[in-house]
Each structure stands twice: as structure tokens, then as C-alpha cells.
Amino acid sequence: MAAPRAHPAGRAPRGAAQRLRRRLARLRTLPPVRRPRPCPAPPPAAARRRAGAPVPARDPPRGGADLSRLRPGALAPGDRRAPGRRDAHLERGALVARLVSGPRPPGARPGLRDARLGRAPPARSARRRVSALLSIRDLTLGFAPRGGAAPAGAVLRELRxxxxxxxVLALVGTSGAGKSLLAHAVLGLLPPNAELSGEVWFAGWRLDADTLPALRGRRIALVxxxxxxxDPLMPVxxxxxxAARRAGVPDPGAAGFRRLGLDPALRAAHPHALSGGMARRVLLLAALVGEPDLVIADEPTDHLDPAGAAAVLEALAAVARRGGAVLLxxxxxxxxxxxxxxxxLLRDGRLAGTEPASAFAGDGEGxxxxxxxxxxxxxxxxGFGANA
Ligand SMILES: Nc1ncnc2c1ncn2[C@@H]1O[C@H](COP(=O)(O)OP(=O)(O)OP(=O)(O)O)[C@@H](O)[C@H]1O
Ligand code: NI
Incomplete structure (x- = not known):
């Protein structure tokens, strides 16, 4: 706004003064500007390293989410404030946009794209310890008994x-092994009676109620x-x-649907008009739209024919190829x-091993x-274990 020109007499003429008064009166009727709650700056890398936190070489936030305002590791293990609140939405058949995107963090600018998007990860330095993108440390999860029921044991135990x-890390295990719970625990989407201990770190940030809202749907996405x-009431x-708007990116429109083998005409359809496989691909599209660094995909190929499953897996593999990571x-x-x-391999809530994918060949000797x-x-x- 241009500065008002000074009047030679040091005072504005009457007409101008009236205009100014009117302007001031209009401004007073506007709602006050709400400033985001200030957060202390994150501790220096050295302090985080001393505290046992993984420290990335250089990994500033992107996608418009200003994480420099957030405190890594702000909550003690077991703090369930945010997960409980968010799960209420989940249990009500919560909207995918909320699940995969979450609210816009303070300071995030819609439409802002980071120039680093799609670039290769930073080069590793031999002298500097560079951690994984996602680190799960001693994660144990149980549920507080309800209605006088006997306490059940932990469903996830000391996962690292x-x-x-x-x-692309494939997480496999029999039904009930705890795979979905692990996915939800990483994203802070657990029921209120969940009792969680341990830590989850993403790009050097402790995932908790302070950091997750800014990351979910932007740098971390769930399928x-x-x-x-x-949302059953909204066209897909x-x-x-x-989901695109919340991630601060343009709507991919018809092209996005075509990319996942979906007829663009389906954009106007409500979820009930889609087959299970189509709905699953819409969920995938909503999760990938913001080009997240980490995608956690929970059974994304369910209900899909082999060609559809391959297309979905290829879309996930592309995330890893552009420098992201996938928990599949x-x-x-x-x-x-x-x-x-x-x-x-997850077995009864415990990690029974991690293997290179190439080991799963022949008779499994590797x-x-x-x-x-x-x-x-x-x-x-x-051979159904005939040779086991
Ligand atoms: N809210 C809850 N309260 C109590 N127990 C739960 C709750 N949610 C899940 N469980 C239990 O935790 C265990 C793991 O469930 P989870 O959904 O993670 O299994 P899964 O490995 O994803 O199985 P599937 O392959 O069938 O999807 C199951 O025994 C389940 O009954
Ligand atoms: Ni599951």
C-alpha cells in the first residue's frame, strides 16, 4: 500500500481526513488476526543426536508446512491426546480428505510447491550419520480394557x-498380526483406549500430536x-x-484419474457407485496427490485384478524412485x-525378521x-509348505 502523501500544513485536508476515518472504522469491524501459537525452535542437531534421535543430513520441511515452528519429540511416549481425537473421526467413517490430509498447519501457504519436490535424496556423507526416513523404536501397543473386560496383552511388541x-518395504503377516495397527500408530490414528509406548521418527522429527498434523497428507500419506x-456423501x-488443496497442490483432475486407470467420468460419482477396486484407486490417488515422502499403503491391492494391482504397485514404486519411501x-x-x-515379517505383533526381497525366490534358502x-x-x- 502506498504511503499517504504528507500535506504541506502537516494535516490532511477535511475530505481526506473523513476518508481516513471511514477506512479506520471499516478496519475495526474486521475480525482480529489470529496468530499461530509460537513454538520454541527445534533443538540443534547435536542435542537431538545426544537424545538418541535420528538426525537427517539436511531435510527441511516442504509442501508449505513450516516445521521449524514445531518441537520434535515434544510428547512423552504414551501420550495419546491427538490420536484419540482423530480416531473419533475415523470411527465415524471419516472423510478420506481428513484422514490422508489433516488440517492445514499454521503458516502453510496453499498452492506453494517446493522446488525440491521430486529431487533425489541428499547425498550421504561418510562422516555423518544419516538416519532412515522413518524410524520406529521400541513401539509397544495395547488397549485399555473396556467395561470390566480382562486386560488383553500388547498387540504390537517392541517393534524396531x-x-x-x-x-519399498513390504510388511507381511497373517491376519491379526498387527499390520494395520502399526500403520495407524505411525500416523497417530489410534482409538482413545490405545496405550502406546516407544517412538516414531520421520526425517528427524518425532511424530506426535505436535508434528503429525503438519505432516499428515503432505509428507506422510496413508492409503x-x-x-x-x-466420504459417502461427496463425489470422489x-x-x-x-486432498490436493490440503496438500497445497493443484487438483490433478481427469489426468489423475486416467493415471490410475480410472475413467475420468467417475469423478462425479459417489463412492457407493464405485467397485471396491475403483474406490481403492481413488484412495490411492488422494494419498499420492501431494507427492508425499512417505506413503503407508494398507492392502492397496485388495479387490484388484492382477493388472490393476500391478498399476497400483507401480504407482507406489514411483514414490520410492523419486526419493520417497513406501511401507506396503x-x-x-x-x-x-x-x-x-x-x-x-510381522508375527503376533512382533517383528520376526526383515529380509531383502531378493531372498524370496526358489525354495527360500536365502x-x-x-x-x-x-x-x-x-x-x-x-507347494503349500510340502518341503518346509
Ligand atoms: N481398537 C481395538 N481394540 C482392541 N483390539 C484391537 C483393536 N484394533 C485391532 N485390535 C486387535 O489387534 C490385532 C491386530 O489388528 P490389525 O487390524 O492390526 O491386524 P492386521 O494384521 O492388519 O490384520 P488383517 O490382515 O486382517 O488386516 C487384532 O487381534 C485385533 O483384534
Ligand atoms: Ni489390516
Whole structure:
């Protein structure tokens, strides 16, 4: 705004003074500007390293989310404030936009794209310890008993898992092993009675109620297992557009739908008019739209024919190729193998081993863990464990 010209007499003429008074009166009627709550700056890298936190070489936030305002590791293990609140939305069949995107963080600018998007990860220095993109440390999860029920044991136990940029880590295990809970625990989307301990770090940031809202749907995205996470009352095209807006990127429109093998005409359809496989691809599109660094995909190939499954896995592998990482929860190990770099085996809430994907070949001799060998040999194409 141009500065008002000074009047030679030192006072504005009457007409100008009236105009100024009117302007001031208009300004007073506007709602006050709300400033985001100031957060202390993050501690220096050295202090974070001393505290045992993984420290990235150089990994500033992007996508418009100013994480320099957030405190890494602000909450003690077990703090469940945000997860509980968010799960209320989840249990109500919460909107995919909210699940994959979350609210816009203070200071985030819509439409702002980071120039680093799509670039390779920073070069590793031999002298500097560079951590994984995602580090899960001693994660234990149980549920407080409800209504006088006997306390159940932990459903995830002392999990330690690292995921580096460029990796697609397939997380496999039998039904009920805890795969979805692990995915939800990373994203802070657990029910209020969940009791969580341990730590999850992403790009040097402790994931907690302070950091997650700024990261979810921007740098970390979830493809949920259930398609009920789509809003039943909103056309799916609008849901994708909403996810894009929250991530601060343009709506991919018809092109986005085509990219995942979906007819663009489906944008106007409500979720009930989509097949299970179509709905799953819409969820994937909504998750990938903001080009996140980390994608946690929970059974993204369910209900898909082999060609559809390959297209979905290819889209996920592309995330890793551009320098991101994917945690791929799947029952279908065989389909995932060509796209996975490693396989993590979850058994009754415990990690039974992590193996290179290349070990899952032939009779499974190259698989280090006994559980991995058993799972591999139990597959129909491997003789249902006849040689185990
Ligand atoms: N809210 C909850 N309260 C209590 N127990 C729960 C809750 N949610 C999940 N569980 C239990 O935790 C265990 C792991 O569930 P989870 O959904 O993570 O399994 P999963 O490995 O994803 O299985 P699937 O392959 O069938 O999807 C199950 O025994 C389940 O009953
Ligand atoms: Ni599951």
C-alpha cells in the first residue's frame, strides 16, 4: 500500500481526513488476526543426536508446512491426546480428505510447491550419520480394557524398524498380526483406549500430536485398508480435489484419474457407485496427490485384478524412485515382490525378521528367518509348505 502523501500544513485536508476515518472504522469491524501459537525452535542437531534421535543430513520441511515452528519429540511416549481425537473421526467413517490430509498447519501457504519436490535424496556423507526416513523404536501397543473386560496383552511388541528413502518395504503377516495397527500408530490414528509406548521418527522429527498434523497428507500419506474412509456423501473427484488443496497442490483432475486407470467420468460419482477396486484407486490417488515422502499403503491391492494391482504397485514404486519411501502392508507377497526392496515379517505383533526381497525366490534358502521361510514355502505356488 502506498504511503499517504504528507500535506504541506502537516494535516490532511477535511475530505481526506473523513476518508481516513471511514477506512479506520471499516478496519475495526474486521475480525482480529489470529496468530499461530509460537513454538520454541527445534533443538540443534547435536542435542537431538545426544537424545538418541535420528538426525537427517539436511531435510527441511516442504509442501508449505513450516516445521521449524514445531518441537520434535515434544510428547512423552504414551501420550495419546491427538490420536484419540482423530480416531473419533475415523470411527465415524471419516472423510478420506481428513484422514490422508489433516488440517492445514499454521503458516502453510496453499498452492506453494517446493522446488525440491521430486529431487533425489541428499547425498550421504561418510562422516555423518544419516538416519532412515522413518524410524520406529521400541513401539509397544495395547488397549485399555473396556467395561470390566480382562486386560488383553500388547498387540504390537517392541517393534524396531527403519525405512530409508528409495525403499519399498513390504510388511507381511497373517491376519491379526498387527499390520494395520502399526500403520495407524505411525500416523497417530489410534482409538482413545490405545496405550502406546516407544517412538516414531520421520526425517528427524518425532511424530506426535505436535508434528503429525503438519505432516499428515503432505509428507506422510496413508492409503487406508478400508474404502469406507471415503466420504459417502461427496463425489470422489471432489474428495481428491480436497486432498490436493490440503496438500497445497493443484487438483490433478481427469489426468489423475486416467493415471490410475480410472475413467475420468467417475469423478462425479459417489463412492457407493464405485467397485471396491475403483474406490481403492481413488484412495490411492488422494494419498499420492501431494507427492508425499512417505506413503503407508494398507492392502492397496485388495479387490484388484492382477493388472490393476500391478498399476497400483507401480504407482507406489514411483514414490520410492523419486526419493520417497513406501511401507506396503500386504497379504499378497508374490505380487509385491517385484516392487519391494525389503520384506518385514510381522508375527503376533512382533517383528520376526526383515529380509531383502531378493531372498524370496526358489525354495527360500536365502531367507534368514525361519518364519519367513515357512511363510514362503506355505504359498500355493511353493507347494503349500510340502518341503518346509
Ligand atoms: N481398537 C481395538 N481394540 C482392541 N483390539 C484391537 C483393536 N484394533 C485391532 N485390535 C486387535 O489387534 C490385532 C491386530 O489388528 P490389525 O487390524 O492390526 O491386524 P492386521 O494384521 O492388519 O490384520 P488383517 O490382515 O486382517 O488386516 C487384532 O487381534 C485385533 O483384534
Ligand atoms: Ni489390516
Amino acid at each position: 524398524l527403519d525405512l530409508a528413502r528409495g525403499e 487406508p485398508q478400508s474404502v469406507t474412509h471415503l 473427484g471432489r474428495q481428491v480435489a480436497l 502392508v500386504t497379504h499378497d507377497l508374490v505380487s509385491a515382490l517385484p516392487f519391494a526392496t525389503r520384506v518385514a 531367507i534368514a528367518s525361519a518364519y519367513g521361510r515357512t511363510l514362503w514355502r506355505a504359498l500355493p505356488q511353493n
